[in-house]
Amino acid sequence: MDIRLFQPGDLPELRRITIEGFEGIAIDQNVENQLGVLAGHDWKWRKARHVDEDCEANPTGVFVAVEGETILGYISTRIDREAGKGRIPNLAVDSRQRGQGVGRALIQYAVDYLREQGMAFVMIETMVNNPIGQHLYPSCGFVEAGRQIHYAMKL
Numbered sequence: 001m002d003i004r005l006f007q008p009g010d011l012p013e014l015r016r017i018t019i020e021g022f023e024g025i026a027i028d029q030n031v032e033n034q035l036g037v038l039a040g041h042d043w044k045w046r047k048a049r050h051v052d053e054d055c056e057a058n059p060t061g062v063f064v065a066v067e068g069e070t071i072l073g074y075i076s077t078r079i080d081r082e083a084g085k086g087r088i089p090n091l092a093v094d095s096r097q098r099g100q101g102v103g104r105a106l107i108q109y110a111v112d113y114l115r116e117q118g119m120a121f122v123m124i125e126t127m128v129n130n131p132i133g134q135h136l137y138p139s140c141g142f143v144e145a146g147r148q149i150h151y152a153m154k155l
């Protein structure tokens with residue numbers, strides 16, 4: 001497995017892996033379950049859009065794990081230089097490629113990148129109904145810093 005910088009041609013596959021991976025654990029899906037489809041777009045459309053936003057916001061901080069031509073998964077990062085804060089907004093591994101250390105390797109790669117960029121700390125978040133994140137992140141060295149409740153209201 002190699003980890004490389006994302007290329008614009010990766011986007012359709014990154015969107016697919018994202019939608020597949022976040023089924024059942026996406027905040028946008030929870031909102032849709034409560035309020036119905038909003039503004040003519042379902043949660044999959046909203047979630048896939050996060051990938052585009054990440055690639056636009058920090059194109060040199062989105063990394064893709066590959067085996068030959070096959071994309072195994074990806075991780076995105078954001079940088080707030082003034083605050084010294086790195087963030088990992090999205091991480092997903094193709095369901096057929098999980099459990100082989102790809103997710104852990106992507107986190108390690110992103111953390112090294114953020115350290116090289118001079119960040120003082122890095123944050124990542126997970127939903128309470130996502131047991132993998134709650135196991136994986138502490139085991140990569142993250143400590144729990146708080147829990148947040150998301151509310152939504154239809155207008």
Ligand SMILES: CC(C)(COP(=O)(O)OP(=O)(O)OC[C@H]1O[C@@H](n2cnc3c(N)ncnc32)[C@H](O)[C@@H]1OP(=O)(O)O)[C@@H](O)C(=O)NCCC(=O)NCCS
Pocket residue numbers: 021022025091092093094097098099100101102103104105125126127130131132133135136139
């Ligand atoms: C989270 C995700 C990226 C992990 O990718 P992965 O390549 O399978 O991760 P790894 O193989 O590096 O293994 C990660 C750890 O999760 C553990 N794990 C796997 N399934 C698990 C489960 N159902 N419950 C708890 N832990 C689980 C593995 O045992 C491993 O821990 P270990 O190394 O201590 O044994 C992948 O599961 C995924 O894409 N999930 C859907 C999207 C998602 O949840 N993204 C993160 C949102 S916060």
